[in-house]
Structures are given as C-alpha cells and as structure tokens.
Amino acid sequence: MRLCVVSDTHRHRHELLQAVKNSQPLDAVLHAGDETSDVDWLKEKVDWDVYGVAGNWDIAGEYPEYMALTQYGPSIFLVHGHTFGVKDGVGSLLLQARSAGADIVVFGHTHQAVSLVRDGKLFLNPGSLSQPRGRTERTYAVLDIDLAEDGQAYDVRAQHFTLHGESLADLILRVQFATNEDDA
Numbered sequence: 001m002r003l004c005v006v007s008d009t010h011r012h013r014h015e016l017l018q019a020v021k022n023s024q025p026l027d028a029v030l031h032a033g034d035e036t037s038d039v040d041w042l043k044e045k046v047d048w049d050v051y052g053v054a055g056n057w058d059i060a061g062e063y064p065e066y067m068a069l070t071q072y073g074p075s076i077f078l079v080h081g082h083t084f085g086v087k088d089g090v091g092s093l094l095l096q097a098r099s100a101g102a103d104i105v106v107f108g109h110t111h112q113a114v115s116l117v118r119d120g121k122l123f124l125n126p127g128s129l130s131q132p133r134g135r136t137e138r139t140y141a142v143l144d145i146d147l148a149e150d151g152q153a154y155d156v157r158a159q160h161f162t163l164h165g166e167s168l169a170d171l172i173l174r175v176q177f178a179t180n181e182d183d184a
Contacts, residue, residue: 003030013038033055053078074177105145112125139168141160142161148150154177
C-alpha cells in the first residue's frame with residue numbers, strides 16, 4: 001500500500017496536486033486538516049480514496065476531528081492535532097493512540113515535518129505544503145506499507161519529500177508492526 005500524507009495545505013491546491021502526482025502510484029491520500037475544502041477539491045481530481053479531518057481553520061461538523069483507518073494494514077489514527085496540544089509534543093496523542101489501538105498517528109497543525117517512534121507507535125507529521133516551519137522546503141510524506149515475507153508483520157516506511165519530489169534523507173523511518181489475527 002502507498003499513502004500520500006499531507007496537511008496544512010491552506011488552499012495551496014497546485015502544491016497539493018503536485019505532491020499527489022509525485023507520489024504515484026497511490027492507494028489513498030490522507031489529509032490531516034487545515035483546509036478541508038482542499039480535500040473536497042482533490043476528491044474531484046483523483047481516482048484514489050481521499051480521507052480528511054478538520055483542523056483549527058476548518059468549519060466544525062463538515063469533517064470529523066479524527067478518524068481511524070484499518071484497511072491499510074496497521075491501524076492509522078488521522079487527526080489534525082490542535083485539540084491534543086501537539087505544539088507541546090505528542091504526549092496527548094500517544095494516550096489517544098493507545099486508547100484507539102492505533103499503530104500509526106498522522107497529524108498536522110505544527111507545519112513541521114516529523115517522523116518519530118514513541119512507545120512503539122509511529123508519529124508522522126507531513127509538514128506543510130503552504131507555510132513550512134522548521135525548514136524552508138514545503139513538504140509532504142509517503143507511507144509505504146507492505147506485508148513482510150513471513151506474513152507476521154507489516155513493514156512500514158515513512159518518508160518525507162519536498163514539493164519537487166526530492167527525498168529528505170533525515171526524515172526516513174522504517175518500522176515494523178505485527179499483523180492482527182484478523183489480517184492473516
């Protein structure tokens with residue numbers, strides 16, 4: 001499975017479409033909030049599933065605050081993060097990920113590209129395609145999820161890219177998650 005992960009696009013739709021095109025072939029796009037109108041716009045342009053959650057710039061009720069995705073192997077918790085205080089760290093998200101049984105947490109809000117593992121969970125912030133912080137490049141991420149040869153685990157590769165499709169070597173992370181009994 002290959003998932004393009006974006007956040008904080010703030011109506012920079014040309015950049016959003018460029019990130020999606022650079023990431024092909026794809027199975028889905030995950031948008032971690034701040035401009036759900038971009039999610040609606042993208043759904044009309046591509047043939048893949050596009051999932052989105054509401055951010056602090058979005059109108060409450062149009063999209064959920066968070067969602068769990070289980071159809072891609074490891075459980076993914078998609079959230080913008082502003083209500084979980086992500087600017088102060090991922091501690092509150094870690095508690096929510098445990099509660100939701102998530103392996104991977106995709107979040108935004110900080111506009112900073114991040115890949116880290118905490119307590120066995122992968123935390124991924126794609127950065128921003130509109131107003132990056134912490135680096136000059138506009139960034140997005142790609143999650144590649146494959147079933148391991150023995151069928152007992154998922155191999156996950158999280159990688160960040162610049163808007164021009166250049167890999168950010170300092171933000172490549174590989175992790176493995178055991179398969180659930182229902183997956184085998």
